[in-house]
Amino acid sequence: MKRRFYHARILTMEPGRPVLEGEVWVEQERITYVGETKESEVPIRWDEEIDCRGNLLMPGFKNAHTHSGMTLLRSYADDLPLQAWLNDRVFPIEAGMTEEDIYHLTRLAVLEYLTSGITSIFDMYLTPESIARACSEMGMRCVQTGGVNNFSQSVELMEKWCNELNGGDPLISFLPGFHAEYTCSRELLEQIAAFSGNKKLPVYVHVSETEAEVKGCLERYGMTPGKFLDSLGMFEYGGGVYHGVWLTREEMDIFREKKVSVITNPASNMKLASGIAPVSQFLKAGLNVAIGTDGPASNNCLDMFREMFLVTGLAKLATGDASAVDALEVLKMATVNGAAAMRLPEADVLAEGKLADMIMIDLHLPNMQPLNHIAKNVVYSGSKQNVKMTMIHGQILYRDGRFLTEADPEAIYEKANEIINRLK
Secondary structure, rough: EEEEEEEEEEOOOOOOOOOOOEEEEEOOOOOEEEOOOOOOOOOOOEEEEEEEEEEEEOOOEEEEOOHHHHHHHOOOOOOHHHHHHHHHHHHHHHHHHOHHHHHHHHHHHHHHHHHEEEEEEEEEEOOHHHHHHHHHOOOOHHHHHHHHEOOOHHHHHHHHHHHOOOOOOOOEEEEEEEEEEHHHHHHHHHHHHHHHHHHHHOOOEEOOOOHHHHHHHHHOOOOOOOHHHHOOOHHHHHHHHHOOOOHHHHHHHHHHHHEEEEEEHHHHHHOOOOOOHHHHHHHOOOEEEEOOOOOOOOOOOOOOOHHHHHHHHHHHHOOOOOOOOHHHHHHHHHHHHHHHHHHHHHHOOOOOOEEOOOOEEOOOOOOHOOOOOOHHOOOOEEEEEEEEEEEEOOOEEEEEEOOOOOOOOHHHHHHHHHHHHHHH
């Protein structure tokens, strides 16, 4: 399939390159040209030519932390403190979920990702095989990480998934990870660190999401979670930490040195009253900062526009500085930095040879006018209504409000309701 997108405004997200007017060519899953309008030296027979009518083409958003299967719990476990939320509402439902349930619930999440211009997700949940199957069938690029803990999953299973979910389907990959310090014994953590060292692979984990988590780790080991995990050799090959609301400057320095990304999840942390992540400090410390929605049980929507606004808005509020965390930096977090955190270097910017993971933003709506600064409009006034097209791996999966996957959305909705009615 050869597609030509013309009459476009283009935000490539390459360093120092402003919005340009021109076209993008896509052949199969790759971008073959980005630039001003030109005539090919050899006439091209296009399968489709799309007039963008001055709308914006840009890289798709990277949701760098999510739990897709938790769509089941949207608006089911709300307005509760974190531990009550987990122990009284989330865990009892999850105990009854099957691998097939999570397959169907992940399909529901994929539909929502597409409407938000999300072209890659970094998922951590209970049944990686069925999540991979759902994403592959729906056309979603999905990186997964393990959720190893004392109660479910294991290092042996994590190794199995690393072997089976890498190197096959180009949309699917898997990286080592575990749930959190406080859900793993020291012996288990040492096994995970050894696995990472032997395989020379990065590790991903929830770290310092709540103040209570940090206090508990200090009582157990005399160190904050990030420092303690580093003392075990957990991050010798990099990786990422989710949340980081209560990170210390010492931990930030460790993560910069070890090339550990920090993935902030502002809506979830705000809704669960976990705190406001010090994103300004992350940036000053030189960390790679990406953005995630977290799961739909704690957010409750999978909307990168809301996350982007909250990243900058909460940073300004927390610091008392209206200039904190510039919108352009936030857009970089949602695209380029997310790709780096997820080990997707071929899906970070729009450029020749890169993967065609691209979205079109509708500028012909009131919230995007006037065009004083298009990129800042995306962060400060953009919303899901502006997503006119979502393309992943060269395939248009959402366009003008219609899903172009083979799945029937109404059947997916019906199945999700059937599952929750069975389990609650």
